Amino acid sequence: MKTVEEFGRTVAEARAKALKALGVPEGIEEGVEVEVLDEGSPGNATGWGRKFARVKVTLSKEDAVPVKAEKPARAEKPAPAPAAKKAEPEVEDEDDDDLDDEDLDDEDLDEDAPADILEDILDLMHLQASVEEDEIDSQLYLNIVGPDLGILIGKHGQTLEALQFILNLIVNHNQEERVRVIVDVGGYRERRERTLKELAQRMARRALDEGCNVTLEPMMANERRLIHLALADDPRVETFSQGEEPMRKVIIAPRKDGGRR
Numbered sequence: 496m497k498t499v500e501e502f503g504r505t506v507a508e509a510r511a512k513a514l515k516a517l518g519v520p521e522g523i524e525e526g527v528e529v530e531v532l533d534e535g536s537p538g539n540a541t542g543w544g545r546k547f548a549r550v551k552v553t554l555s556k557e558d559a560v561p562v563k564a565e566k567p568a569r570a571e572k573p574a575p576a577p578a579a580k581k582a583e584p585e586v587e588d589e590d591d592d593d594l595d596d597e598d599l600d601d602e603d604l605d606e607d608a609p610a611d612i613l614e615d616i617l618d619l620m621h622l623q624a625s626v627e628e629d630e631i632d633s634q635l636y637l638n639i640v641g642p643d644l645g646i647l648i649g650k651h652g653q654t655l656e657a658l659q660f661i662l663n664l665i666v667n668h669n670q671e672e673r674v675r676v677i678v679d680v681g682g683y684r685e686r687r688e689r690t691l692k693e694l695a696q697r698m699a700r701r702a703l704d705e706g707c708n709v710t711l712e713p714m715m716a717n718e719r720r721l722i723h724l725a726l727a728d729d730p731r732v733e734t735f736s737q738g739e740e741p742m743r744k745v746i747i748a749p750r751k752d753g754g755r756r
Contacts (some may be wrong), residue, residue, distance in 0.1 A: 496553060496554070497515045497517055497553070497554045498552070498553045498554075499516045499517055499551070499552050499553060499554075500513070500532070500549065500550070501513040501516065501550060501552070501553045502537075502548065502549050502550070503547060503549075503550075504535070504545045504547060504548070504549050505535065505548055506531055506534055506535065506548045506550060508548070509547075509548045509549060509550040509705075510529055510550050510552065513529075513550055513551075513552035514527070515553060517552060517554050519554060524741065526553075526554060527552060527553075527554055528552070528553040529550055529551075529552050529553075530550065530551040530552075530553070531548070531549075531550055532549040532550060533547075533548055533549040533615070534548055535547050535548030535549070547615070549617065550574070554675070556756055579664060593629070597663075604728065608666065609635055609637060609662065609666045609674065609676050610626045610628050610637055612662060612665055612666065613626050613637055613639070613662055613678065614626050616658070616661075616662070617639065622641065622644065622647070623641050623642065624639050624640060624641030624644060624648075625640055625641060626639055627636070627639075627640060631677070634675045634676070634677055635674060635675065635676045635677065635678060636677045636679065637662075637677065637678050637679070637682065638679045638680070638681070639678070639679065639680045639681070640681055644680050644681060648680050648683055651687075651714070651715070651718070652683065652684070652687060652715070652718075653715065654684065655679070655680055655684075656715060657676060658678055659676065659678040661706075662676055663675070663676050688721055691718055691721045691722060691725065692721065692725045694722070694726035695721075695722045695726050695747070696726075697749055698711060698747050699726055699729060699731070699732045702732055702747045702748060702749050703731055703732065703749055706749060707749075708746050708747065708748040708749075709746070709747045709748075710744055710745075710746055710747075711744055711745045711746075711747070712744065713741060713742045713743060713744050714743070714744070714745065715741075716740075716743075717729050719736055719743065719745050721735060722723045722745045722747075723736075723745070726747065730750065731749065731750055732747055732749055732750060733747075733748055733750055734746065734747050734748075735748075
């Protein structure tokens with residue numbers, strides 16, 4: 496017995512993915528058992544609340560051999576274009592949403608797509624949250640709002656950075672023109688930036704008062720950059736990074752020339 500579980504925007508899409516993973520041509524029903532684990536939900540008109548469908552497809556080894564033997568041409572050429580076109584009207588009759596969802600997959604340039612994808616991720620994480628969309632400095636800014644979202648931030652924003660990285664990979668997959676998407680949670684980034692700037696000024700004063708280098712705790716690259724920028728115009732100190740990721744740190748040091756430039 497071979498069993499595969501797959502997700503999809505609809506039950507039909509999840510089923511098609513599972514059959515493909517098992518190597519079963521479309522249209523084959525004999526020896527195939529499909530169990531719908533979750534029918535999913537299309538959400539509202541904007542896509543909010545959408546939930547992916549999940550199915551489990553089981554294929555017995557005994558049934559698999561005669562099915563493929565009966566239709567060798569289909570097995571050698573699993574997806575001929577004419578056959579795919581003939582199957583479309585049947586899908587439309589059964590569920591109009593199937594075609595709509597597939598059309599949405601092709602709308603790679605849809606400005607709302609990143610927000611929809613992020614909402615799908617949040618829904619899969621079973622988080623009660625919504626996404627506010629804005630454009631800042633020619634970058635798409637998505638702010639997640641809702642109760643108890645600390646899990647999305649993580650220590651010093653590490654989880655948030657990972658979420659942003661994954662979303663950008665999805666959004667820019669197979670795209671010629673890349674889109675930079677900034678993900679925030681309840682305005683955390685602005686608060687963290689303000690905290691880091693205050694820290695930079697405070698540690699710079701300490702370095703000057705004590706006349707020695709001050710080493711900050713390890714930070715991610717984007718946070719180290721904020722420290723460097725915060726002190727870039729101060730002629731009395733200089734900053735540089737030291738160490739290897741993920742333990743790379745910022746060093747704040749008094750200038751040996753006394754601040755003369």
